[in-house]
Amino acid sequence: MESGLYIGPDGAPDRYRLLRSIGRGGEAVLYLAELELGGATEPVVVKMLDAQQTLAPDLFARVSAKWREQAELLRFVHRPGVVGIREHFEGPSAHPGGRLPASGGRALYLVMNHVRGxxxxxxxxxxxxxxxxxxxxxxxxxxxxxxxxxxxxxxxxxxxxxxxxxxxxxxxxxxxxxxxxxxxxxxxxxxxAADHRTAEVWFxxxxxxxxxxxxxxxxxxxxxxxxxxxxxxxxxxxxxxxxxxxxxxxxxxxxxxxxxxxxxxxxxxxxxxxxxxxxxxxxxxxxxxxxxxVSATRPERPPAPLPPPPVHAPQPVFRTPVPVVGAPPARRPGRTARVVLAVLVAAALVGGGAVAGAALSGGDKGGSAAQDSPGGPSAHSPTTGPTRTGDGTAASPAGGKSLTDLTPTDESLFTLESGTAAVNGVRYKDVLRTSDCYGGYVEYNLGKSYAKLTTVIGLDDNSPNAGMTFTVLADGKRIFHDRAVVGPPFHPVFDVSGVLRLRIEWGPDSDSACGIGVLADPTLTS
Missing domain, CATH: 1.10.510.10 (Transferase(Phosphotransferase) domain 1)
Structure with missing residues (x-):
C-alpha cells in the first residue's frame, strides 16, 4: 500500500494524493496535491472543507449544497487572471491510499489548477x-x-x-x-455560505x-x-x-x-x-x-554618514595582567517564522504574548498539577498550575523564546498550527495545536542554543472525551511519552542543553475520536 493521504469522489476516492498544506482560510484548508495522468503526475491545488466533523447532518447538507452552487458558478469563469477550476465534489475525508476513513467522515472539495510563480x-x-x-x-x-x-x-x-x-x-x-x-x-x-456562520469572522x-x-x-x-x-x-x-x-x-x-x-x-x-x-x-x-x-521621481537617498573617527585611549601604566573570564559568545538566534517582526512588536504591546499575523500567533494556556509518567528522567518535572490574569487567561511566561516563533525544519502533512486554546478551564494565548484527526510530527532546529523548554501538554476543553498520545524526542532520545486527556494537563520541564534537534510527535486514539492536542506556552530559555 502506498504511503501518504488521498482524497477523491466516491467513485475514485484515491484520485488525488495530498502533498502538503499550503494555507488555511476559515474552516477550509488548501493543499498542494498531485493527479496521475498518463503515467506522469500533474500538480493541482485542493481546497478542503472538512465541516462534517463540526456540523449536524442537516446543516452539513445545506452547506454542501451552497458549496456546490458557488463552485459551479466559478466554473463559468474562464479568462487569464483567474485560477481555473477542475472539479468539485463531496467525498470521504483524507485517508491512506486504498483505505477509507474508519469514521466514515465526509468533506467538500474544490480542485483548482496549480499556478506556478x-x-x-x-x-x-x-x-x-x-x-x-x-x-x-x-x-x-x-x-x-x-x-x-x-x-x-x-x-x-x-x-x-x-x-x-x-x-x-x-x-x-x-x-x-x-x-x-x-x-x-x-x-x-x-x-x-450564508447559513454557515461561525463565532469568528475570517479575514x-x-x-x-x-x-x-x-x-x-x-x-x-x-x-x-x-x-x-x-x-x-x-x-x-x-x-x-x-x-x-x-x-x-x-x-x-x-x-x-x-x-x-x-x-x-x-x-x-x-x-x-x-x-x-x-x-x-x-x-x-x-x-x-x-x-x-510611474512618473514620480524618487528623491535621492542622503549619503550614509561617515563613521566617527577612532578614539584612542591613553596607554595604561603597565601592570601584571590578571586573568579574567571572557564573556560567553552571543547566542545564535533560531530560525524565526515569516512574521517575527510583527510578533515582536505585538509582544511588546501586550506584555510578551506572541501574536500571529500571516501565520503565527498566540493561544490559550491552562492546566493543573502534572501527572507522573514513564516518559524519562526529565520528561515530567511538575510545576504548579498557571498564573491567571484578571480575565481568566494564563499569564505569559516572562523572557525566553516561544516555540511558535521557530520555523520547523521538517513536518508532516498535518502539522501543528499556532492558535489559541482552553485547557482545564484556563485560556492560553500562545499555543501549538493539532489541526486534523491524524497523527503527525514536527521537528525544530534548536541549534544547541537553549537550556530548558517548558510547556503545558493537554487537550483543548472542546475536544471529545478521547485521548491523544504525545512523544517528545531530543536528538532522537525520547524525553516524554504519555497520553493526554481532557482535564488536567502535564507541565513538563525539559532539559534541552546541547540539543540540536527537537521532535514532537502526536497520535489520536483513533481517527474517529478527533481531539485537539495542545502545547501551550512552549517557551525556550537559555
Missing part, C-alpha cells in the same frame, strides 16, 4: 521600486487585477449576469508567473473592510482589499487595519504626498468607510494612480 508577498520582496521600471511592473500587476475584478463584479463572467466576489483578497491570494501575469487564486467559497488583517467584521462580503469589500494590496505593493509595508490610518499612510507615500485636495480625495476614496463611496471602477482608479506613481 510567486505569490505577491514574495514577488514584492524581490523589488525595491526605486527604479521606474519596477514601479511600472507593480502598477501593471494592479492593472491586471483591477481589470479582472471589474469584470467579475460586473456580472460578465456568468451567463446569468450574477456578480462574482472573491471574498478574501490579499497578497497571499495573488500569484505572479514568470511572464508577469497576475492571477487571483483561492476564492473564499467557505465564507459565502486577512489589514485587507478587510469594516463591514467584513459583520460577515458582509460584496464587490465593495473586494475594492477595499484591492486598495490595501495597492498600498502594500507601493510601500512594501503591511496595511494598517484601521481605514483612517490606512488612508493617511497611502497619501503619505512619496509619489502621492504632493497631491492637491481633490486628487488626494479621489485616491483615498478606496478606503472610504461607506462602501458606496468607494470607486465603482478599479480600472479607472488605477489609471489615475499610475499617472502619479
Amino acid at each position: 510567486l505569490d505577491l508577498r514574495d514577488w514584492r520582496a524581490e523589488r525595491t521600486l526605486e527604479a521606474a521600471e519596477e514601479r511600472r511592473e507593480a502598477v501593471r500587476c494592479l492593472e491586471q487585477l483591477a481589470e479582472v475584478l471589474d469584470w467579475l463584479h460586473s456580472g460578465a463572467a456568468t451567463p446569468s449576469g450574477r456578480r462574482v466576489v472573491h471574498g478574501d483578497l490579499s497578497p497571499g491570494n495573488v500569484m505572479v508567473d514568470g511572464h508577469g501575469q497576475a492571477t487571483l487564486v483561492d476564492f473564499g467559497l467557505s465564507k459565502l 486577512t488583517p489589514g485587507f478587510a473592510a469594516p463591514e467584513v467584521f459583520d460577515g458582509t462580503r460584496t464587490p465593495a469589500t473586494d475594492r477595499y482589499a484591492f486598495g490595501a494590496i495597492a498600498y502594500f505593493l507601493l510601500s512594501g509595508d503591511a496595511p494598517a487595519p484601521v481605514p483612517e490610518t490606512l488612508r493617511a499612510a497611502l497619501l503619505a507615500l512619496p509619489a502621492l504626498a504632493g497631491l492637491d485636495a481633490g486628487r488626494a480625495a479621489r485616491v483615498a476614496s478606496i478606503f472610504a468607510a461607506d462602501p458606496d463611496a468607494r470607486p465603482a471602477s478599479l480600472t479607472g482608479w488605477v489609471r489615475e494612480l499610475r499617472s502619479y506613481v
Whole structure:
C-alpha cells in the first residue's frame, strides 16, 4: 500500500494524493496535491472543507449544497487572471491510499489548477521600486487585477449576469508567473455560505473592510482589499487595519504626498468607510494612480554618514595582567517564522504574548498539577498550575523564546498550527495545536542554543472525551511519552542543553475520536 493521504469522489476516492498544506482560510484548508495522468503526475491545488466533523447532518447538507452552487458558478469563469477550476465534489475525508476513513467522515472539495510563480508577498520582496521600471511592473500587476475584478463584479463572467466576489483578497491570494501575469487564486467559497456562520469572522488583517467584521462580503469589500494590496505593493509595508490610518499612510507615500485636495480625495476614496463611496471602477482608479506613481521621481537617498573617527585611549601604566573570564559568545538566534517582526512588536504591546499575523500567533494556556509518567528522567518535572490574569487567561511566561516563533525544519502533512486554546478551564494565548484527526510530527532546529523548554501538554476543553498520545524526542532520545486527556494537563520541564534537534510527535486514539492536542506556552530559555 502506498504511503501518504488521498482524497477523491466516491467513485475514485484515491484520485488525488495530498502533498502538503499550503494555507488555511476559515474552516477550509488548501493543499498542494498531485493527479496521475498518463503515467506522469500533474500538480493541482485542493481546497478542503472538512465541516462534517463540526456540523449536524442537516446543516452539513445545506452547506454542501451552497458549496456546490458557488463552485459551479466559478466554473463559468474562464479568462487569464483567474485560477481555473477542475472539479468539485463531496467525498470521504483524507485517508491512506486504498483505505477509507474508519469514521466514515465526509468533506467538500474544490480542485483548482496549480499556478506556478510567486505569490505577491514574495514577488514584492524581490523589488525595491526605486527604479521606474519596477514601479511600472507593480502598477501593471494592479492593472491586471483591477481589470479582472471589474469584470467579475460586473456580472460578465456568468451567463446569468450574477456578480462574482472573491471574498478574501490579499497578497497571499495573488500569484505572479514568470511572464508577469497576475492571477487571483483561492476564492473564499467557505465564507459565502450564508447559513454557515461561525463565532469568528475570517479575514486577512489589514485587507478587510469594516463591514467584513459583520460577515458582509460584496464587490465593495473586494475594492477595499484591492486598495490595501495597492498600498502594500507601493510601500512594501503591511496595511494598517484601521481605514483612517490606512488612508493617511497611502497619501503619505512619496509619489502621492504632493497631491492637491481633490486628487488626494479621489485616491483615498478606496478606503472610504461607506462602501458606496468607494470607486465603482478599479480600472479607472488605477489609471489615475499610475499617472502619479510611474512618473514620480524618487528623491535621492542622503549619503550614509561617515563613521566617527577612532578614539584612542591613553596607554595604561603597565601592570601584571590578571586573568579574567571572557564573556560567553552571543547566542545564535533560531530560525524565526515569516512574521517575527510583527510578533515582536505585538509582544511588546501586550506584555510578551506572541501574536500571529500571516501565520503565527498566540493561544490559550491552562492546566493543573502534572501527572507522573514513564516518559524519562526529565520528561515530567511538575510545576504548579498557571498564573491567571484578571480575565481568566494564563499569564505569559516572562523572557525566553516561544516555540511558535521557530520555523520547523521538517513536518508532516498535518502539522501543528499556532492558535489559541482552553485547557482545564484556563485560556492560553500562545499555543501549538493539532489541526486534523491524524497523527503527525514536527521537528525544530534548536541549534544547541537553549537550556530548558517548558510547556503545558493537554487537550483543548472542546475536544471529545478521547485521548491523544504525545512523544517528545531530543536528538532522537525520547524525553516524554504519555497520553493526554481532557482535564488536567502535564507541565513538563525539559532539559534541552546541547540539543540540536527537537521532535514532537502526536497520535489520536483513533481517527474517529478527533481531539485537539495542545502545547501551550512552549517557551525556550537559555
